[in-house]
Amino acid sequence: MKARVAPPIILEKVTLGYDGSVALRQVCGEIPTGDMLALVGPNGGGKSTLLKALAGLLAPMAGRISRGGLEPGDVAYLPQATEIDRSFPIRVRDFVALGALRRCGLFARFAGEDARVASAIAAVGLAGCETRTLDALSGGQMQRALFARLVVEDRDVILLDEPFGAIDAATTNDLLDLVARWRAEGRTIVAALHEFDIVRRAFPRALLLAGRALAWGETAETLSAQNLDAARAIAAQDTERRADAL
């Protein structure tokens, strides 16, 4: 297996937001090669926003994100499941094969990708579902299909937005195994999560976000009772302020 050589991702005073209103302020830090980092924090704290910025979908309002020469498209990104139109008539195999889009381009045939697609589908436990359409999949199976597409994409940096939201425990465990394999291969993984038990169990490092970076380091330290209380307090203040504004 070839060694993974994704450069570290460096955040310099990154401020993010939408339409002029700030969602996340002044984040500084480094995501080293091969890191497995969980983004945690209250809803609206900026987890998904930071992932979008890392994926190049959102330009920082201030500050800089350096990916060491990787283009945004060279980074794999799993959107929240709701962002995909599952009523579109496409079969699982064809959907997974789209992972080869950047390699093969928009016009060339997906030649030589058949084996890779088949093994990706097997790796996520969807063997036998190749010819089903997306609307015939359960929520968990859809998430497996999305992971299979990531496997076909085969990137050194993988960003996951709420990968285990609203899916069953068996699927979560299978997909966590897959993520662990990616980590063993030296890929960099950043995931936005709200399930603290999964973060404690599977992610060695965590970044706690509540409008700004509250803590960034070993998971156990980041998720200390003190830090979580601080995050909750900020979230509560936020809710109050929004209620006042109304």
Add this chain to the structure above:
Amino acid sequence: MLYDLLLAPFADYGFMRRALIGALALALSGGPLGVFLILRRMSLAGDALSHAILPGAAVGYLVAGLSRPAMTLGGLAAGLLGALASGAAARFSTLREDASLAAFYLVSLALGVTLVSLKGSNVDLLHVLFGSALALDDGALYLLAGVASLTLVALSVFYRALVVDTLDPTYLRRASALGEFMPFLFLGLVVINLVAGFQALGTLMAVGLIMLPAAAARLWTCDLAKMLAIAAGVGGVSAYVGLLFSYHSGAPTGPAIILSAGGAYFFSLLFGAPGGVARGLARKRSSHD
């Protein structure tokens, strides 16, 4: 007897052959476009764009009378402008795209009818709104055939891009720089088909031959490639049946074609598998057992 009913009109009359060729061309490219419109949840956008063409065609008419090049160019300009404007309005305002499209189309329809009425008679207005399939000259046929060919070539070349742009646009933007342009390319194709169809069926009816066969096809299969083919086929058959119906009954041509397409749609709605009502009821009953 059967010959008299089904073939004689086309064998005997050149204008019927022309109408058939023109409508078939429109059906061939319009049906597949309609499938993508439906899958992109833009069924109403086609309607809106067909109205957006009207003021442009009307300006052409004011300048040069019932001259095809002038009305075509005017319609094309207005349609493309409408597509751009509604896309921009959706992007830069808080209105959703369907709301801004509805606004554009109401204003366009009123403006178009007003402009035509300024100079023309009611006959001209009817001509613009409902077309004149039985009076297609060489120029109109070339336009329809050219637009159909261009559309089919573009759909084949950009097939994968269109599929991904419909299914998961963010993914496309990240994978290819072309992603940003796909919505505009697609709307551009819709506009040229509407402008060409407006020669044959009029602004109000052209969109019918795009949407109805597509809606019918959606109810028969879950396979996109088959769906595109079925849409083109249903459109072609509707054109043929509609022309025959119009010939034998004296009904106006454009509406007759759209009514046949509508018949195909309602038949599919009731009996289509896997998407039709009968299947849906059967599924519901078996799930209750």
